[in-house]
Protein backbone atom coordinates (compact mmCIF):
# COMPACT_ATOMS: atom_id res chain seq x y z
CA UNK A 531 0.00 0.00 0.00
CA UNK A 532 1.50 3.31 -1.10
CA UNK A 533 0.70 5.02 2.16
CA UNK A 534 3.16 2.80 4.04
CA UNK A 535 5.76 2.39 1.31
CA UNK A 536 6.37 6.03 0.50
CA UNK A 537 9.91 7.33 0.90
CA UNK A 538 8.47 10.81 1.35
CA UNK A 539 8.17 10.22 5.09
CA UNK A 540 9.38 13.23 7.00
CA UNK A 541 11.68 11.05 9.13
CA UNK A 542 13.61 10.12 5.95
CA UNK A 543 14.16 13.74 4.91
CA UNK A 544 17.88 14.50 5.38
CA UNK A 545 17.19 17.88 6.98
CA UNK A 546 13.74 17.77 8.59
CA UNK A 547 14.20 14.12 9.63
CA UNK A 548 17.44 15.06 11.39
CA UNK A 549 15.67 17.93 13.15
CA UNK A 550 13.16 15.39 14.48
CA UNK A 551 15.87 13.00 15.65
CA UNK A 552 17.67 15.87 17.36
CA UNK A 553 14.47 16.97 19.12
CA UNK A 554 14.31 13.62 20.87
CA UNK A 555 17.92 13.84 22.08
CA UNK A 556 18.24 15.28 25.60
CA UNK A 557 22.02 15.04 25.81
CA UNK A 558 23.80 18.03 27.31
CA UNK A 559 26.39 17.66 24.53
CA UNK A 560 23.82 18.25 21.82
CA UNK A 561 25.15 20.45 19.01
CA UNK A 562 22.55 21.59 16.49
CA UNK A 563 23.80 22.72 13.09
CA UNK A 564 20.96 21.85 10.76
CA UNK A 565 18.42 24.51 9.87
CA UNK A 566 18.94 27.22 7.27
CA UNK A 567 17.45 30.25 9.00
CA UNK A 568 19.31 33.47 9.80
CA UNK A 569 19.61 33.72 13.58
CA UNK A 570 21.36 36.24 15.76
CA UNK A 571 24.13 35.41 18.23
CA UNK A 572 21.60 34.51 20.90
CA UNK A 573 19.98 31.97 18.58
CA UNK A 574 16.89 34.08 17.93
CA UNK A 575 15.38 34.25 14.44
CA UNK A 576 16.09 37.70 13.00
CA UNK A 577 12.85 39.22 11.77
CA UNK A 578 12.98 42.82 10.44
CA UNK A 579 11.10 45.29 12.69
CA UNK A 580 9.20 46.42 9.60
CA UNK A 581 7.58 43.00 9.22
CA UNK A 582 6.57 42.93 12.88
CA UNK A 583 5.22 46.50 12.75
CA UNK A 584 3.08 45.81 9.69
CA UNK A 585 1.78 42.63 11.30
CA UNK A 586 0.79 44.43 14.49
CA UNK A 587 -0.91 47.24 12.55
CA UNK A 588 -2.96 44.64 10.69
CA UNK A 589 -3.94 42.99 13.96
CA UNK A 590 -4.87 46.35 15.49
CA UNK A 591 -7.32 46.94 12.62
CA UNK A 592 -8.69 43.39 13.20
CA UNK A 593 -7.76 40.68 10.75
CA UNK A 594 -9.65 40.06 7.55
CA UNK A 595 -10.49 36.38 7.61
CA UNK A 596 -12.20 36.22 4.21
CA UNK A 597 -10.97 33.65 1.66
CA UNK A 598 -8.32 35.01 -0.67
CA UNK A 599 -8.36 34.41 -4.46
CA UNK A 600 -6.74 31.08 -5.48
CA UNK A 601 -3.86 32.74 -7.33
CA UNK A 602 -3.25 35.31 -4.60
CA UNK A 603 -4.34 38.78 -3.54
CA UNK A 604 -4.91 41.08 -6.48
CA UNK A 605 -1.73 42.96 -7.53
CA UNK A 606 0.55 41.16 -5.06
CA UNK A 607 2.17 38.71 -7.50
CA UNK A 608 3.44 41.46 -9.89
CA UNK A 609 5.02 43.26 -6.94
CA UNK A 610 6.85 40.06 -5.98
CA UNK A 611 8.02 39.58 -9.59
CA UNK A 612 9.36 43.14 -9.65
CA UNK A 613 11.13 42.74 -6.33
CA UNK A 614 12.93 39.56 -7.33
CA UNK A 615 13.40 39.84 -11.08
CA UNK A 616 13.84 43.61 -11.13
CA UNK A 617 11.89 46.22 -13.10
CA UNK A 618 14.72 46.79 -15.57
CA UNK A 619 15.16 43.13 -16.39
CA UNK A 620 11.40 42.76 -16.82
CA UNK A 621 11.34 45.79 -19.15
CA UNK A 622 14.29 44.44 -21.16
CA UNK A 623 12.53 41.09 -21.54
CA UNK A 624 9.30 42.80 -22.54
CA UNK A 625 11.09 44.72 -25.26
CA UNK A 626 12.27 41.36 -26.64
CA UNK A 627 8.68 40.08 -26.64
CA UNK A 628 9.14 37.91 -23.59
CA UNK A 629 5.91 38.24 -21.68
CA UNK A 630 5.18 37.26 -18.11
CA UNK A 631 2.41 36.17 -15.79
CA UNK A 632 2.59 35.37 -12.12
CA UNK A 633 0.71 33.81 -9.24
CA UNK A 634 1.29 34.07 -5.52
CA UNK A 635 2.36 30.80 -3.90
CA UNK A 636 2.85 29.58 -0.36
CA UNK A 637 6.61 30.16 -0.56
CA UNK A 638 9.37 28.74 -2.75
CA UNK A 639 8.73 25.01 -2.29
CA UNK A 640 5.15 25.58 -3.33
CA UNK A 641 6.17 27.69 -6.34
CA UNK A 642 8.24 24.74 -7.57
CA UNK A 643 5.72 22.00 -6.79
CA UNK A 644 2.75 23.94 -8.21
CA UNK A 645 4.75 24.60 -11.40
CA UNK A 646 5.68 20.94 -11.80
CA UNK A 647 2.10 19.85 -11.09
CA UNK A 648 0.75 22.34 -13.62
CA UNK A 649 3.28 21.85 -16.41
CA UNK A 650 4.71 18.33 -16.36
CA UNK A 651 3.57 14.76 -16.62
CA UNK A 652 4.65 12.01 -14.22
CA UNK A 653 7.25 10.59 -16.62
CA UNK A 654 8.74 13.90 -17.81
CA UNK A 655 12.48 14.14 -17.08
CA UNK A 656 13.59 16.56 -14.36
CA UNK A 657 17.24 17.57 -14.19
CA UNK A 658 18.84 19.06 -11.12
CA UNK A 659 22.37 19.63 -9.88
CA UNK A 660 24.26 17.32 -7.54
CA UNK A 661 24.43 18.12 -4.66
CA UNK A 662 21.09 19.85 -4.37
CA UNK A 663 18.57 21.00 -1.80
CA UNK A 664 16.80 17.91 -0.43
CA UNK A 665 13.48 19.70 -0.92
CA UNK A 666 13.60 18.85 -4.65
CA UNK A 667 13.60 15.14 -3.87
CA UNK A 668 10.73 15.62 -1.43
CA UNK A 669 8.74 17.53 -4.05
CA UNK A 670 9.38 14.81 -6.65
CA UNK A 671 8.32 12.12 -4.20
CA UNK A 672 5.32 14.08 -3.02
CA UNK A 673 3.92 14.56 -6.52
CA UNK A 674 5.22 11.32 -8.02
CA UNK A 675 7.80 12.61 -10.48
CA UNK A 676 10.17 9.70 -10.99
CA UNK A 677 12.31 10.42 -14.04
CA UNK A 678 15.07 12.31 -12.28
CA UNK A 679 18.56 13.16 -13.55
CA UNK A 680 21.45 14.78 -11.68
CA UNK A 681 24.40 16.59 -13.17
CA UNK A 682 27.55 17.31 -11.17
CA UNK A 683 27.49 20.99 -10.25
CA UNK A 684 31.23 21.44 -9.88
CA UNK A 685 34.46 20.46 -11.57
CA UNK A 686 37.54 19.52 -9.56
CA UNK A 687 38.50 23.22 -9.40
CA UNK A 688 35.00 24.17 -8.10
CA UNK A 689 33.96 25.81 -11.37
CA UNK A 690 30.61 24.99 -13.02
CA UNK A 691 30.72 21.55 -14.62
CA UNK A 692 29.32 22.40 -18.03
CA UNK A 693 30.36 19.02 -19.47
CA UNK A 694 28.29 17.15 -16.94
CA UNK A 695 25.36 19.51 -17.57
CA UNK A 696 25.63 18.97 -21.31
CA UNK A 697 25.94 15.19 -21.04
CA UNK A 698 22.96 14.82 -18.73
CA UNK A 699 20.77 17.17 -20.77
CA UNK A 700 21.62 15.23 -23.90
CA UNK A 701 20.84 11.94 -22.16
CA UNK A 702 17.47 13.26 -20.97
CA UNK A 703 16.57 14.51 -24.46
CA UNK A 704 17.60 11.22 -26.11
CA UNK A 705 15.95 8.97 -23.55
CA UNK A 706 12.55 10.49 -24.14
CA UNK A 707 10.19 8.24 -26.09
CA UNK A 708 10.36 9.54 -29.69
CA UNK A 709 6.61 9.91 -30.09
CA UNK A 710 6.27 11.72 -26.79
CA UNK A 711 5.81 15.45 -26.42
CA UNK A 712 7.36 15.36 -23.00
CA UNK A 713 8.88 18.46 -21.57
CA UNK A 714 12.31 18.52 -19.94
CA UNK A 715 12.48 20.45 -16.70
CA UNK A 716 15.69 21.93 -15.37
CA UNK A 717 15.60 23.11 -11.80
CA UNK A 718 18.47 25.56 -11.52
CA UNK A 719 19.26 26.97 -8.11
CA UNK A 720 21.31 30.09 -8.72
CA UNK A 721 22.44 32.55 -7.52
CA UNK A 722 23.74 31.01 -4.27
CA UNK A 723 22.46 27.47 -4.21
CA UNK A 724 21.71 25.32 -1.23
CA UNK A 725 24.05 23.74 -0.13
CA UNK A 726 27.15 25.05 -1.97
CA UNK A 727 26.30 28.75 -2.26
CA UNK A 728 27.54 29.04 -5.84
CA UNK A 729 26.57 31.78 -8.29
CA UNK A 730 26.67 30.38 -11.85
CA UNK A 731 27.51 33.81 -13.33
CA UNK A 732 26.53 35.22 -16.73
CA UNK A 733 29.06 33.20 -18.77
CA UNK A 734 27.71 29.91 -17.49
CA UNK A 735 24.15 31.02 -18.24
CA UNK A 736 25.31 31.74 -21.81
CA UNK A 737 26.78 28.25 -22.09
CA UNK A 738 23.62 26.66 -20.69
CA UNK A 739 21.52 28.61 -23.20
CA UNK A 740 23.77 27.48 -26.08
CA UNK A 741 23.28 23.86 -25.03
CA UNK A 742 19.48 24.20 -24.90
CA UNK A 743 19.56 25.91 -28.32
CA UNK A 744 20.94 22.69 -29.81
CA UNK A 745 17.52 21.05 -29.38
CA UNK A 746 15.09 23.39 -31.17
CA UNK A 747 12.32 20.77 -31.20
CA UNK A 748 12.53 20.10 -27.48
CA UNK A 749 10.27 21.84 -25.00
CA UNK A 750 12.23 23.04 -21.94
CA UNK A 751 10.91 24.31 -18.64
CA UNK A 752 13.59 26.04 -16.57
CA UNK A 753 12.58 26.54 -12.96
CA UNK A 754 14.90 29.15 -11.57
CA UNK A 755 15.00 28.74 -7.80
CA UNK A 756 16.25 32.05 -6.40
CA UNK A 757 15.59 31.43 -2.70
CA UNK A 758 18.95 32.99 -1.68
CA UNK A 759 19.20 35.76 -4.30
CA UNK A 760 19.33 38.56 -1.71
CA UNK A 761 22.15 37.01 0.28
CA UNK A 762 25.13 37.42 -2.02
CA UNK A 763 28.00 39.83 -1.40
CA UNK A 764 25.93 42.87 -2.49
CA UNK A 765 22.68 41.85 -0.73
CA UNK A 766 19.84 43.39 -2.78
CA UNK A 767 20.95 43.69 -6.38
CA UNK A 768 18.09 44.17 -8.84
CA UNK A 769 20.38 43.20 -11.74
CA UNK A 770 21.06 39.68 -10.56
CA UNK A 771 18.73 38.14 -13.16
CA UNK A 772 19.65 40.46 -16.04
CA UNK A 773 21.24 37.43 -17.80
CA UNK A 774 17.70 36.30 -18.64
CA UNK A 775 17.54 38.67 -21.63
CA UNK A 776 20.53 36.98 -23.30
CA UNK A 777 19.36 33.60 -22.15
CA UNK A 778 16.07 33.92 -24.02
CA UNK A 779 17.79 35.49 -27.03
CA UNK A 780 20.28 32.61 -27.28
CA UNK A 781 17.77 29.78 -26.89
CA UNK A 782 15.46 31.73 -29.18
CA UNK A 783 12.50 29.38 -28.98
CA UNK A 784 8.86 29.56 -28.03
CA UNK A 785 9.46 26.10 -26.58
CA UNK A 786 11.42 27.60 -23.69
CA UNK A 787 9.54 28.61 -20.54
CA UNK A 788 11.28 30.01 -17.50
CA UNK A 789 9.51 30.03 -14.15
CA UNK A 790 11.15 32.12 -11.48
CA UNK A 791 10.40 30.57 -8.08
CA UNK A 792 10.67 33.38 -5.54
CA UNK A 793 10.15 33.26 -1.81
CA UNK A 794 9.84 35.76 1.02
CA UNK A 795 10.89 33.05 3.49
CA UNK A 796 14.53 34.13 3.49
CA UNK A 797 14.44 37.60 1.89
CA UNK A 798 11.85 39.04 4.30
CA UNK A 799 12.55 36.46 7.06
CA UNK A 800 8.91 35.39 6.72
CA UNK A 801 9.77 31.68 6.95
CA UNK A 802 6.56 30.42 8.50
CA UNK A 803 4.28 32.94 6.78
CA UNK A 804 4.45 31.09 3.45
CA UNK A 805 4.52 33.72 0.71
CA UNK A 806 6.27 33.51 -2.65
CA UNK A 807 5.50 33.61 -6.33
CA UNK A 808 5.81 31.57 -9.52
CA UNK A 809 6.48 33.93 -12.41
CA UNK A 810 6.33 32.50 -15.90
CA UNK A 811 8.45 34.16 -18.59
CA UNK A 812 7.89 33.01 -22.14
CA UNK A 813 7.81 34.09 -25.76
CA UNK A 814 4.59 32.15 -26.15
CA UNK A 815 1.61 34.45 -25.57
CA UNK A 816 -0.61 31.44 -25.24
CA UNK A 817 1.40 29.99 -22.34
CA UNK A 818 1.53 33.35 -20.61
CA UNK A 819 -2.15 34.08 -20.97
CA UNK A 820 -3.03 30.66 -19.54
CA UNK A 821 -0.62 30.72 -16.60
CA UNK A 822 -2.84 32.25 -13.92
CA UNK A 823 -5.74 30.10 -14.93
CA UNK A 824 -3.83 26.81 -15.02
CA UNK A 825 -1.68 27.30 -11.91
CA UNK A 826 -4.66 28.92 -10.17
CA UNK A 827 -6.49 25.61 -10.71
CA UNK A 828 -3.59 23.64 -9.22
CA UNK A 829 -3.51 25.95 -6.22
CA UNK A 830 -7.27 25.62 -5.81
CA UNK A 831 -6.91 21.83 -5.88
CA UNK A 832 -4.12 21.71 -3.31
CA UNK A 833 -4.31 24.57 -0.79
CA UNK A 834 -7.64 26.04 -1.94
CA UNK A 835 -6.38 29.55 -1.25
CA UNK A 836 -3.36 31.07 0.44
CA UNK A 837 -3.12 32.61 3.91
CA UNK A 838 -4.53 36.13 3.52
CA UNK A 839 -2.79 37.74 6.50
CA UNK A 840 0.67 36.69 5.30
CA UNK A 841 -0.07 38.10 1.87
CA UNK A 842 -1.31 41.35 3.41
CA UNK A 843 1.93 41.75 5.36
CA UNK A 844 3.96 41.18 2.18
CA UNK A 845 1.77 43.59 0.22
CA UNK A 846 2.07 46.40 2.78
CA UNK A 847 5.86 46.11 2.70
CA UNK A 848 6.27 45.73 -1.05
CA UNK A 849 4.18 48.74 -2.01
CA UNK A 850 5.95 51.11 0.39
CA UNK A 851 9.43 52.29 -0.66
CA UNK A 852 10.51 53.17 2.86
CA UNK A 853 9.50 49.83 4.28
CA UNK A 854 11.16 48.03 1.40
CA UNK A 855 14.37 49.98 2.00
CA UNK A 856 14.29 48.75 5.61
CA UNK A 857 14.03 45.17 4.38
CA UNK A 858 17.02 45.76 2.10
CA UNK A 859 18.96 47.04 5.09
CA UNK A 860 18.03 43.86 6.97
CA UNK A 861 19.38 41.84 4.03
CA UNK A 862 22.61 43.83 4.08
CA UNK A 863 23.05 43.35 7.82
CA UNK A 864 22.35 39.63 7.50
CA UNK A 865 24.90 39.27 4.72
CA UNK A 866 27.50 41.06 6.87
CA UNK A 867 26.73 38.76 9.81
CA UNK A 868 26.98 35.62 7.66
CA UNK A 869 30.19 36.85 6.05
CA UNK A 870 31.78 37.42 9.45
CA UNK A 871 30.81 33.95 10.67
CA UNK A 872 31.75 32.30 7.39
CA UNK A 873 35.24 33.82 7.45
CA UNK A 874 35.67 32.81 11.06
CA UNK A 875 34.66 29.21 10.30
CA UNK A 876 36.77 28.93 7.16
CA UNK A 877 39.82 30.49 8.80
CA UNK A 878 39.66 28.17 11.78
CA UNK A 879 38.90 24.88 10.04
CA UNK A 880 40.94 25.23 6.84
CA UNK A 881 44.46 24.87 8.25
CA UNK A 882 43.46 21.73 10.16
CA UNK A 883 41.44 19.88 7.53
CA UNK A 884 42.53 16.31 6.82
CA UNK A 885 43.15 15.61 3.12
CA UNK A 886 39.99 13.46 3.05
CA UNK A 887 37.87 16.62 3.36
CA UNK A 888 37.70 19.62 1.04
CA UNK A 889 36.11 22.93 1.87
CA UNK A 890 33.96 24.43 -0.88
CA UNK A 891 34.03 28.22 -0.72
CA UNK A 892 30.55 29.68 -1.27
CA UNK A 893 29.91 32.84 -3.32
CA UNK A 894 27.00 33.70 -1.03
CA UNK A 895 23.95 32.18 0.62
CA UNK A 896 23.43 30.65 4.05
CA UNK A 897 25.86 27.71 4.19
CA UNK A 898 29.43 26.49 3.97
CA UNK A 899 29.97 22.91 2.80
CA UNK A 900 32.72 20.36 3.17
CA UNK A 901 33.08 17.54 0.71
CA UNK A 902 34.27 14.03 1.55
CA UNK A 903 36.87 13.22 -1.09
CA UNK A 904 35.72 9.89 -2.42
CA UNK A 905 38.57 9.79 -4.89
CA UNK A 906 40.97 9.44 -1.96
CA UNK A 907 38.81 7.25 0.26
CA UNK A 908 37.21 5.02 -2.33
CA UNK A 909 34.51 4.14 0.18
CA UNK A 910 31.40 5.79 -1.21
CA UNK A 911 28.74 5.82 0.20
CA UNK A 912 29.92 3.93 3.31
CA UNK A 913 32.34 6.63 4.48
CA UNK A 914 29.63 9.31 4.48
CA UNK A 915 27.11 7.01 6.13
CA UNK A 916 29.57 6.08 8.87
CA UNK A 917 30.39 9.72 9.52
CA UNK A 918 26.72 10.57 9.66
CA UNK A 919 26.09 7.76 12.16
CA UNK A 920 29.05 8.85 14.27
CA UNK A 921 27.67 12.40 14.35
CA UNK A 922 24.29 11.21 15.58
CA UNK A 923 25.82 8.87 18.19
CA UNK A 924 27.70 11.83 19.62
CA UNK A 925 24.70 14.22 19.50
CA UNK A 926 26.35 16.19 16.70
CA UNK A 927 23.58 17.25 14.33
CA UNK A 928 25.28 18.19 11.07
CA UNK A 929 23.66 16.83 7.88
CA UNK A 930 25.83 14.73 5.57
CA UNK A 931 23.95 15.23 2.33
CA UNK A 932 24.08 12.53 -0.36
CA UNK A 933 26.56 10.70 1.89
CA UNK A 934 29.21 13.20 0.84
CA UNK A 935 28.57 16.85 1.71
CA UNK A 936 28.62 18.26 5.25
CA UNK A 937 26.47 21.38 5.30
CA UNK A 938 27.17 24.01 7.95
CA UNK A 939 24.46 26.66 8.45
CA UNK A 940 26.69 29.63 9.22
CA UNK A 941 23.52 31.74 8.92
CA UNK A 942 22.31 30.48 12.29
CA UNK A 943 25.39 29.81 14.45
CA UNK A 944 27.46 32.32 16.39
CA UNK A 945 31.26 32.00 16.24
CA UNK A 946 31.54 30.10 19.50
CA UNK A 947 29.15 27.42 18.22
CA UNK A 948 30.99 27.31 14.91
CA UNK A 949 34.16 26.57 16.90
CA UNK A 950 32.38 23.59 18.42
CA UNK A 951 31.28 22.51 14.93
CA UNK A 952 34.91 22.74 13.78
CA UNK A 953 36.14 20.74 16.74
CA UNK A 954 33.62 17.95 16.24
CA UNK A 955 34.06 17.74 12.49
CA UNK A 956 37.81 17.40 12.93
CA UNK A 957 37.47 14.85 15.72
CA UNK A 958 34.96 12.58 14.00
CA UNK A 959 36.29 12.84 10.48
CA UNK A 960 39.72 11.84 11.76
CA UNK A 961 38.16 8.91 13.67
CA UNK A 962 35.95 7.72 10.83
CA UNK A 963 37.64 8.76 7.60
CA UNK A 964 41.37 8.90 8.21
CA UNK A 965 43.06 5.50 8.13
CA UNK A 966 44.90 4.66 11.38
Ligand SMILES: Cc1ncc(COP(=O)(O)O)c(C=O)c1O
Nearest residue numbers: 637638639663724755757793795
Ligand atom coordinates in the same frame (compact mmCIF):
# COMPACT_ATOMS: atom_id res chain seq x y z
C1 LIG B 1 17.22 25.98 -2.36
C2 LIG B 1 15.93 26.29 -1.72
N1 LIG B 1 14.88 26.52 -2.53
C3 LIG B 1 13.68 26.80 -2.05
C4 LIG B 1 13.48 26.86 -0.69
C5 LIG B 1 12.08 27.13 -0.31
O1 LIG B 1 11.80 27.79 0.79
P1 LIG B 1 10.31 28.05 1.26
O2 LIG B 1 9.44 26.98 0.76
O3 LIG B 1 10.42 28.10 2.73
O4 LIG B 1 9.93 29.35 0.68
C6 LIG B 1 14.53 26.61 0.22
C7 LIG B 1 14.35 26.60 1.65
O5 LIG B 1 15.15 26.21 2.43
C8 LIG B 1 15.79 26.32 -0.34
O6 LIG B 1 16.85 26.09 0.44
